[in-house]
Amino acid sequence: MAREHHNRLINGIVDRTIRELAPSASGRLLDIGCGAKPYEADFAPYVDEYVGLEHAEATHGTEHADLIGSAYEIPAGDSSFDTVLSTAVLEHLEEPAAALREARRVLRPGGLAIYIAPFIWHLHEEPRDFYRYSRYGLEHLFRGAGFDVAEIRPLSGFWVTFGQLFVYYLRRFDRGAGRPVVPAVSTAVQRVSGFLDRVDRAEEWTWAYLVVARAARAAEPGP
Numbered sequence: 001m002a003r004e005h006h007n008r009l010i011n012g013i014v015d016r017t018i019r020e021l022a023p024s025a026s027g028r029l030l031d032i033g034c035g036a037k038p039y040e041a042d043f044a045p046y047v048d049e050y051v052g053l054e055h056a057e058a059t060h061g062t063e064h065a066d067l068i069g070s071a072y073e074i075p076a077g078d079s080s081f082d083t084v085l086s087t088a089v090l091e092h093l094e095e096p097a098a099a100l101r102e103a104r105r106v107l108r109p110g111g112l113a114i115y116i117a118p119f120i121w122h123l124h125e126e127p128r129d130f131y132r133y134s135r136y137g138l139e140h141l142f143r144g145a146g147f148d149v150a151e152i153r154p155l156s157g158f159w160v161t162f163g164q165l166f167v168y169y170l171r172r173f174d175r176g177a178g179r180p181v182v183p184a185v186s187t188a189v190q191r192v193s194g195f196l197d198r199v200d201r202a203e204e205w206t207w208a209y210l211v212v213a214r215a216a217r218a219a220e221p222g223p
Contacts, residue, residue, distance in 0.1 A: 005183045006167050006174075009190035010207060013155050014087065014116060017210055018042050021114055024212075027082025030106065032071055032099075033089035035060040047083060059125060071099035079108040088208075090117040092128045100145035107215040113147060115211040119154075120161050122168055138211050147213035154206035156197055161207040163193025 022042045029043055034052030043050055053074060054065035062068060069075045071086075071093055084103050093099045107113060117133045133141075135152045142149050156164075167186045174182040 005186050006171055007164065008187070009160060009167075009194055010156070010164050012194075013160070015042075017116075017155065018087075018114075021212065022046055024112055025083040025085075025114075026112070027108075028080065029083040029085060030067075030074070030076070030081040030103075032074075032084060032086040032103065033058075033092075034065055037064045039085065039087070043083075043085075051081070072102055074102055074106050076106045078105055079111075081106050082108055082111050084111070084113045086114070087116040088118065090115060090133065091121075091131050092125060094130055096131060097141055097145060100141055100147070104146040104215055109215050109217040111215045113142075113211070113213045113215065115213075116155070116208055117211065118208045120165075120205060120207050122165060133209060135209055138209055142211060142213050146216050148216050149211065149213045151210070151212040153210040153212075154203040155208045155210055156206045157201035157203050158205035159193045159196035159200065159202075161205050163189050163196075164207060 018039050019042050022039075023046055025043050025046045027047060028049045028051060029047040031037060031039070031050065031052045034054055035058075037050070037052050040050045051067060052065045053067045053069055053071075054060070054062045055070050056062065056068050058065075067075050071089065072095065084107050086103070090096050090099070103113060117138060119132055119134060121132065123129050135154070138152055139149055167189050170182050170186055
């Protein structure tokens with residue numbers, strides 16, 4: 001997502017969430033759909049190597065990527081990473097279960113997976129926008145792919161979701177006579193929405209979920 005006036009609220013929430021989780025990361029980290037690697041500095045004190053993966057035809061470009069491949073075919077060996085990160089990518093994958101199995105393959109047993117996926121959100125990056133995820137759907141997908149789910153956390157309540165979607169709607173007027181007005185209105189709406197979300201946090205209306213999971217360890221053989 002571009003870091004502009006229209007999405008400062010959700011970007012701030014994601015940034016705080018990533019900073020909170022960064023100390024849990026270790027070893028080699030793979031950022032699936034890395035874009036411009038906006039979280040590399042947050043993880044740098046805690047990991048040995050930050051590796052970005054991008055698709056050759058990524059809309060955000062590949063200049064920051066270390067690996068060119070896909071979420072279905074990661075050019076890396078089994079158990080070659082200790083941490084996997086993926087933010088706002090899962091909705092753009094036609095076969096999310098297959099992508100999660102591939103992430104599990106390159107993650108060592110017990111390795112950490114951090115994902116953010118949308119629940120209530122508008123169409124974006126069309127036509128590659130396929131799914132929205134409830135907490136129950138995410139748990140089903142991750143467990144089915146060989147992960148032990150530690151946490152599924154809503155990242156907002158109603159007010160952040162409503163306010164942020166309203167601001168995205170206002171972008172259609174961010175031209176001509178509306179150009180000097182829309183950024184100011186957008187900023188005000190996000191500030192009020194952030195405040196109201198702390199007062200009345202109805203999390204069933206979250207715009208996105210955080211998933212924290214561990215690659216399941218193989219069962220010990222019986223006697």
